[in-house]
Amino acid sequence: MQYWVHLDELELDFACHPGQSVLDCMIGSGKKGIQVGCRGGGCGVCKVEVIEGDYIARPMSKAHIDNDAIADRQVLACCITPKSDLSLKVVGKINKPIQRKGKQA
Amino acid sequence: MALRGVLRLGEISIRVLDLADARKHYVDRMGLIEVMSDDAEQKIYCKAWDEHDHHSIVLREADEAGLDYVAFKVYDDQTLTDLEPKIQAFGLEVSRVDAGVYPKSGRRLEFILPSGHRMQLFAEKEQIGNTLGTRNPGVMPDEGVIRGFRINRLDHCLLGGPNIDESARLFREVFDFDLSERIEDEESRDSLALFLTCSTKPHDVAFVFQPEAGRFHHVSFLLESATDVIYAADMIGKYRIPVDVGPNRHGVTRGNTIYFFDPSGNRNEVFSGGYVHYPDTPTLTWDTSQMGPAQFSQDNIPRESFLNVMT
The missing domain is CATH 3.10.180.10 (2,3-Dihydroxybiphenyl 1,2-Dioxygenase, domain 1)
Known part of the structure; x- marks a missing residue:
């Protein structure tokens, strides 16, 4: 049984296999869109909001997913496994305090 | 020294x-x-x-x-x-x-x-030894003592936060560390990362700029050789451990390295090598015009995740 994960704003779709996290499935499909960080629920960069669908979540760092976030169905893509097709919206990002400054910066 | x-x-x-x-x-x-x-x-x-x-x-x-x-x-x-x-x-x-x-x-x-x-x-902690004893110890522990990634010892850590110049000043002025290397912004000359040593190693602790205080970038473990870094990389692949940066060499410190994450997202490094530092070794400075070679000197590609993803 595989489920489909859809991100409307990114026009991104990929299949998710049983027992694999949403983020692992995106990486495995060769697609990009959700930021990839620690893949262990610790760094928060892959935070998404689940617009539609059911999932199982493993423990996520409270520093990034507190009770309010859980109530808003915000989770880390590396820590959820779908129980149905999912529609997601990207929330997290990698902050970049360290990089070469471009002209637009 | x-x-x-x-x-x-x-x-x-x-x-x-x-x-x-x-x-x-x-x-x-x-x-x-x-x-x-x-x-x-x-x-x-x-x-x-x-x-x-x-x-x-x-x-x-x-x-x-x-x-x-x-x-x-x-x-x-x-x-x-x-x-x-x-x-x-x-x-x-x-x-x-x-x-x-x-x-x-x-x-x-x-x-x-x-x-x-x-x-x-x-200053004090109970010592239980490395299994070899201290009289005619030999060099090889029994089979099974050295296993897994063949880690010899805890080596250093990299910490993320604001005020890294002040943290480095504490280590230099109070704890007698030397500033071995520094990454700075090429225009403002602001410190982006500071590497400090209290030994003959290139670093014993390092700080990287992050707006949020108290962040953890990585803990690093010393391996015997670059060959062991590749062996660890094979084990990391076998066990599907998430990798941040595959085997490479750092420009800063010259260590042969691989970065990976524990199951909670804390970054780990295993590494070998690096140069010998003495108190009269001059501080080496890198700037943001050379972030690729500073970070990873075998492909000279800076990793977006490397300095910015942490727990």
């Missing part, structure tokens, strides 16, 4: 989201030796085979990943006595922790670094 005063990173306590998963990673996979556990406090204590002290890594289950504290070992109790007023004169509040509060350990001094990290100093 005779190495006295602050000796090394002697203990690091890391928060993990699931202790059983952490044990599988650090003990079963990486090959650290579990020496003690505390069910009530949900902690396990580990060491690498070639360390004599009772333990160097503490893993504590918590609802957030990241760093609990770093503890540096100093030469003797007099060093603690001498350092306490100097840390206070620097402007930090120092609290005293009695012997035995931290298991197998003598008294400690504790304070918060300007970058927001909890740091301790201790």
